[in-house]
Amino acid sequence: MMSNITVCARFRPLSAKERKDSCDSICISSIDSESFIFKDEKDECTYSFDKVFYEESMQADVFEFLALPIVKDAVKGVNGTIITYGQTGAGKTYSVEGPSILECDVQKKGLLPRVVDGLFECIKSADESTKYTIKLSMVEIYMEKVRDLLDLTKDNIQIKENKEQEILLSGVTEITISGPEGALQSLSDGIVNRAVGETQLDYCTPFTEMNVGSSRSHCIYILTVQLESTTDKRVKTGKVILVDLAGSEKVEKTGAEGKVLEESKTINKSLSALGNVINALTCGPSTRSSHIPFRDSKLTRILQDALGGNSRTALLCCCSPSASNASETLSTIRFGMRAKHIKASPLVSRREEKHAKKHGDITPTKDESCDRIL
Ligand code: ADP
Ligand code: MG
Numbered sequence: 508m509m510s511n512i513t514v515c516a517r518f519r520p521l522s523a524k525e526r527k528d529s530c531d532s533i534c535i536s537s538i539d540s541e542s543f544i545f546k547d548e549k550d551e552c553t554y555s556f557d558k559v560f561y562e563e564s565m566q567a568d569v570f571e572f573l574a575l576p577i578v579k580d581a582v583k584g585v586n587g588t589i590i591t592y593g594q595t596g597a598g599k600t601y602s603v604e605g606p607s608i609l610e611c612d613v614q615k616k617g618l619l620p621r622v623v624d625g626l627f628e629c630i631k632s633a634d635e636s637t638k639y640t641i642k643l644s645m646v647e648i649y650m651e652k653v654r655d656l657l658d659l660t661k662d663n664i665q666i667k668e669n670k671e672q673e674i675l676l677s678g679v680t681e682i683t684i685s686g687p688e689g690a691l692q693s694l695s696d697g698i699v700n701r702a703v704g705e706t707q708l709d710y711c712t713p714f715t716e717m718n719v720g721s722s723r724s725h726c727i728y729i730l731t732v733q734l735e736s737t738t739d740k741r742v743k744t745g746k747v748i749l750v751d752l753a754g755s756e757k758v759e760k761t762g763a764e765g766k767v768l769e770e771s772k773t774i775n776k777s778l779s780a781l782g783n784v785i786n787a788l789t790c791g792p793s794t795r796s797s798h799i800p801f802r803d804s805k806l807t808r809i810l811q812d813a814l815g816g817n818s819r820t821a822l823l824c825c826c827s828p829s830a831s832n833a834s835e836t837l838s839t840i841r842f843g844m845r846a847k848h849i850k851a852s853p854l855v856s857r858r859e860e861k862h863a864k865k866h867g868d869i870t871p872t873k874d875e876s877c878d879r880i881l
Pocket of ligand 2: 596599600601722
C-alpha cells in the first residue's frame with residue numbers, strides 16, 4: 508500500500524543569535540537531497556525523508572516538490588493538505604507565508620501565495636468545458652476554539668460531520684476570490700487577526716526583532732476550487748488546505764506562566780493528539796485498530812479527512828540546524844519519521860456534488876448553505 512503522505516524536512520539557516528551562541532555548531536550534516544546525519548552529544552544517526560531542504564533551499568523548490576502536485580490535483584477535484592510542523596522559530600510561517608504574505612521579493616514568497624498563483628495559473632490553462640470558482644476561508648484553533656479569521660464575531664465555529672462523513676466547519680466565512688491580488692489582501696487581513704504571543708525562549712529567538720510574534724494558535728487556510736461542467740452542469744470541488752501549526756516546543760522548556768502556560772499546554776495537548784492519530788494510523792488500514800482518536804482535539808478532528816486518507820497530504824518538518832536546538836530538532840525529525848509510515852487508504856473518489864439545477868444554478872442545498880466542507 509502506497510502512502511498518501513509526503514514528508515519533508517526543512518532546515519532554515521542559523522539565526523544571528525544561534526550563530527553567536529553556538530559558534531556555528533550545527534547538529535545536522537547533509538548526505539544528499541533525501542538524507543542527512545543528525546548528531547548530538549549522545550548519538551549520531553541517519554534519517555531519510557521524501558526530500559530534505561537545506562538552508563540554501565529556495566521557497567520555489569519547496570513549493571514545486573510539496574505543493575504543486577496538490578495544486579494540480581485540486582483543479583481536478585482532489586483534496587490536498589499541507590502541514591508545517593516544528594518548534595517556534597523553526598521556519599513554519601516563513602515557509603507558508605514568506606517573510607510577509609504581501610512580500611514583494613518573488614524569490615521569498617511562501618507556499619500560500621504560490622498556491623494561490625498556481626491555482627489561478629492552472630485554471631487559466633484548463634479547457635473551456637469547466638467553469639471554476641475559487642473560495643477562501645481562514646480559521647485558527649486557539650485554546651481549543653475554532654475562530655473565523657475573516658469574521659472575528661464567529662469565535663467558536665463548530666466542527667460537524669455530514670452523512671458522507673465529510674468534516675464541516677459550520678457557518679465559516681467563505682469569500683470568492685477572483686485573482687491572486689484580491690486573495691493576498693484577504694489573506695493579509697485574516698493574518699492580522701491571528702492570536703500571537705511572544706514566547707520567551709532564548710533558543711528560538713527569531714532572526715529579526717521584526718518577527719517576534721510567535722504563533723500561539725494553529726492557523727488553517729482553506730482554498731476551495733469549485734468545478735462546474737459547462738455541459739452537464741455537474742459540480743465538484745477540490746480543496747487545498749494549508750496548516751501552519753503552533754510551535755511544538757515542550758511546555759517545561761518555555762518557562763511559561765499564567766496565560767502563556769495555559770496556551771502552551773493546550774498547544775502541546777493538540778500536537779500530542781496529532782501524534783497519537785499518526786501513531787494509530789501507521790499500522791495501515793488492514794491491521795490498524797478501528798479507533799483512531801481524531802476526536803481528541805479540534806486539530807485532529809479538522810484534519811480527519813486529510814490524515815484518514817481522503818486527501819493527498821504533505822508534511823513539512825521545519826527545524827533549526829543549531830546544536831543549541833538539537834533536542835527540539837530531534838523531536839521534530841522523529842515526528843516526521845512516524846508520519847512517513849502512515850499507510851493511508853487510497854484516495855477516495857472525488858465528491859461529486861449534486862447536479863446543479865437548470866440555468867447553471869449551483870447554490871448549495873439548504874443544509875449545506877453555510878457549511879464549509881473540509
Ligand atoms: P515559526 O513560524 O516556525 O515560529 P518563523 O517562520 O517565524 O518560525 O521563522 C523564524 C525566523 O526565521 C523568521 O525571522 C524567519 O524570517 C526566519 N526564517 C525561517 N526560515 C527561514 C529560511 N528558510 N530562510 C531565511 N529565513 C528564515
Ligand atoms: Mg509561526
